[in-house]
Amino acid sequence: MWLALEIGNSRLHWGLFRDKSLDYTWDTDHLSECQTINDLPAELLHFSISREVGEKISFHTPIFLASVVPHQTKLWQTHPHVRVIALEQIPLLNMYPTLGIDRALALWGAGKTWGFPMLVIDAGTALTFTGADGHQSLVGGAIMPGIGLQFTTLSEKTGQLPQVKTEIMSLPRRFSLNTQEAIQSGIIYTVLAGIKDFIAAWWQLFPESKIVLKGGDAILVVRHLRFLFPEIAENLILEPNLTFWGMWEIVSLILD
Numbered sequence: 636m637w638l639a640l641e642i643g644n645s646r647l648h649w650g651l652f653r654d655k656s657l658d659y660t661w662d663t664d665h666l667s668e669c670q671t672i673n674d675l676p677a678e679l680l681h682f683s684i685s686r687e688v689g690e691k692i693s694f695h696t697p698i699f700l701a702s703v704v705p706h707q708t709k710l711w712q713t714h715p716h717v718r719v720i721a722l723e724q725i726p727l728l729n730m731y732p733t734l735g736i737d738r739a740l741a742l743w744g745a746g747k748t749w750g751f752p753m754l755v756i757d758a759g760t761a762l763t764f765t766g767a768d769g770h771q772s773l774v775g776g777a778i779m780p781g782i783g784l785q786f787t788t789l790s791e792k793t794g795q796l797p798q799v800k801t802e803i804m805s806l807p808r809r810f811s812l813n814t815q816e817a818i819q820s821g822i823i824y825t826v827l828a829g830i831k832d833f834i835a836a837w838w839q840l841f842p843e844s845k846i847v848l849k850g851g852d853a854i855l856v857v858r859h860l861r862f863l864f865p866e867i868a869e870n871l872i873l874e875p876n877l878t879f880w881g882m883w884e885i886v887s888l889i890l891d
């Protein structure tokens with residue numbers, strides 16, 4: 636039994652693996668600077684998971700860590716049973732040294748599960764596209780501010796724009812007559828158009844490629860894509876646990 640911990644820029648993503656199966660997943664907040672690893676096992680690990688699962692996890696349960704937040708990595712590295720997964724451990728070809736480990740793992744997990752070529756779209760804190768060709772070689776990708784970040788920066792960096800709800804259940808009017816809806820319109824329609832354009836460009840290069848979507852805003856993105864571009868949406872695979880599948884591929888080699 637081992638724990639997968641993916642540290643993203645918004646939160647911690649946990650997965651509990653037993654044998655080959657991912658038994659449970661849950662999210663928690665980042666560790667605050669004043670917390671030490673000794674405060675940890677009880678409160679943090681068991682936060683938002685059932686008592687039954689919590690009881691299976693102990694301080695000695697190995698934690699495999701993939702982080703894109705260096706100061707969080709530092710805090711977790713003081714834990715005696717944490718092992719950090721590094722880019723060099725991922726067999727993907729043509730990676731560049733500063734590639735995010737989350738992007739590499741998600742792409743590797745997706746390719747191993749559904750085959751290469753593969754494009755992964757991660758609608759997380761940042762919204763990223765990461766693709767590999769049929770030789771399991773990184774073609775490259777793109778990074779833009781994620782949906783939540785776009786809403787937040789707009790309100791934080793302007794004098795009178797409000798913080799608007801990110802969860803847009805139904806699509807706003809594209810041409811809006813109020814501020815809140817105008818912000819929602821601007822962000823959601825350009826994000827969806829951007830995603831559509833990146834997918835079209837990828838399919839030009841790799842017409843047979845599968846595309847997998849993950850991240851905190853993935854469900855929202857797919858819901859709206861279904862409405863606006865159904866022919867694209869029906870060809871997307873939604874897999875929130877993609878990074879964990881990538882970690883499983885790497886960790887099972889280590890544990891064997």
Ligand SMILES: Nc1ncnc2c1ncn2[C@@H]1O[C@H](COP(=O)(O)OP(=O)(O)O)[C@@H](O)[C@H]1O
Nearest residue numbers: 643644645646758759760783784801850851852
């Ligand atoms: N319960 C939640 N907590 C935080 N963010 C959430 C939640 N539900 C949806 N989101 C959305 O998910 C985004 C973060 O995606 P996520 O994949 O969790 O981030 P990361 O892996 O970068 O930490 C936020 O910007 C927000 O728009």
Ligand SMILES: CC(C)(COP(=O)(O)O)[C@@H](O)C(=O)NCCC(=O)O
Nearest residue numbers: 643644703733734735759760761778
């Ligand atoms: C692009 C990211 C910020 C995405 O992080 P996330 O939204 O998942 O928290 C992260 O993968 C990262 O820091 N990457 C390093 C730069 C790169 O991948 O080229």
Ligand SMILES: [K+]
Nearest residue numbers: 643737757759
């Ligand atoms: K991520």
